[in-house]
Amino acid sequence: MLSDDALTMPELNYMLVGERLDAGSSLYDGVWDNIAPLSAFVYMAVDFFFGRSQLAYQIIALLLVAFQCLIFNRLLLLNKAYNENTYVPGLIYGLLMSFSFDFLTLTPVLMGTTFLLLALNNIFSHIEFRAKQDEMILNIGLFIGIAYLFYLPNITFGIAALLIFTFFTGTVARRYLLMLYGFMLPMLLAASYFLMGGRLKAFVYNFLNPLLDYEVEQYMSITGVFVLFSIPLVFLVLAFVRMGQRARFTNYQVRLTQVMFVWIVFSLAFIFISGTLSPNIFAIFVPPVAFFLSHYFLLIRKKWMAELAFFAFFVSVILFNLGIYFGFFISEKYLGFENYLVKGDDQWRNKxxxxxxxxxxxxxxxxxxxxxxxxxxxxxxxxxxxxxxxxxxxxxxxxxxxxxxxxxxxxxxxxxxxxxxxxxxxxxxxxxxxxxxxx
Structure with a gap:
């Protein structure tokens, strides 16, 4: 799968931005695009070292996904989210990140999710009574702030963090202000950088304005979305049912499940304001879905039934990912990727x-x-x-x-x-x- 046979429109756009910036153009006035500044910097660095290489995007993405699996599993272990110490969440996270072929490429969503996971670790620790240091509250805001400088719709998770603090913690007003300060600081620093370069107006027009005034770039249909992610959706429903019937959680674990449910709700808002309907956008659902699916597999008492359910889930990853990529699975006909994949165009070579x-x-x-x-x-x-x-x-x-x-x-x-x-x-x-x- 590590090849350039299925270059997507967004990938090509990222490469073009990186190429222009590496050639000396300045962001937003020399390159008109709504890409976030930190993502643009990453793509410029990739172009500097590797040129217009989809393989480089894929390898870096694989390393980043592996790192996310590590920190996701680690934060759940440290915060005792399950009744047993297990590496199942990391495994499920990796499989979900393999569900669509375009999850495994270097996208702003993928890069921003890394910092959302770091913020989530601090949120979990803060919910537990023994961890209320001020620097941890500040870091929550900073991590979410860095996340939206990779992909602006991540700004919705700042609102999610405030709601979580309001309903699930006894945080004092001073700490709300501290988190808000951390949340706004990355944006203020970015705005100051463009102001000093005389590009503040371009920064606002290119980066901030499209959040409220955008056209939806629809690369797939709503039906295609439900077909592509039908299996994770079915398993998620089964997880909710299983947790309602069998789960015996501590009060702390109940709060963690509520936090992850809030993530799912705000992920829907994330999709809505992203202005893009493509498979890779739905990678934002991977952390909460991995959390709930891990509960589902761990709550199955009979080992052979758990293994059978996991095998079915694993096979679905192969069918929907490799099957769609190589065209041997029936769902391919329901997923119109004609406007999503870049077709060969050699007419303007080197022009x-x-x-x-x-x-x-x-x-x-x-x-x-x-x-x-x-x-x-x-x-x-x-x-x-x-x-x-x-x-x-x-x-x-x-x-x-x-x-x-x-x-x-x-x-x-x-x-x-x-x-x-x-x-x-x-x-x-x-x-x-x-x-x-x-x-």
């Missing part, structure tokens, strides 16, 4: 290209030109060139980095070029909304 569309396939073997990488963010500029500010930005972006080819899939360039005669004179069109730089 400097500007694509005015959400579909980034022409960039596969080409290089992005101009800052206008994200069509959602730059569409308003191209559709409204009559405004002076928009025209100024367009002129500077095009003149400073003239593309060899402009692929205009929304027929907006004629209105732009008639207001930029010097740029217009440099291009000729073939009549199919594709503009070529004159030699």
């Amino acid at each position: 400097r290209v500007l694509v005015l569309d959400h579909n980034l396939e022409p960039y596969l073997n080409a290089y992005p030109a101009t800052p206008f990488l994200n069509w959602q963010l730059s569409e308003e500029l191209f559709r409204n060139p009559e405004y002076y500010d928009n025209l100024t930005i367009l002129h500077k972006g095009l003149v400073d980095d003239l593309p060899d080819v402009i692929i205009d899939r929304h027929d907006v360039m004629p209105y732009v070029l008639e207001r930029l005669p010097k740029v217009h004179s440099r291009y000729e069109t073939s009549g199919d909304n594709i503009y070529y730089l004159r030699k």
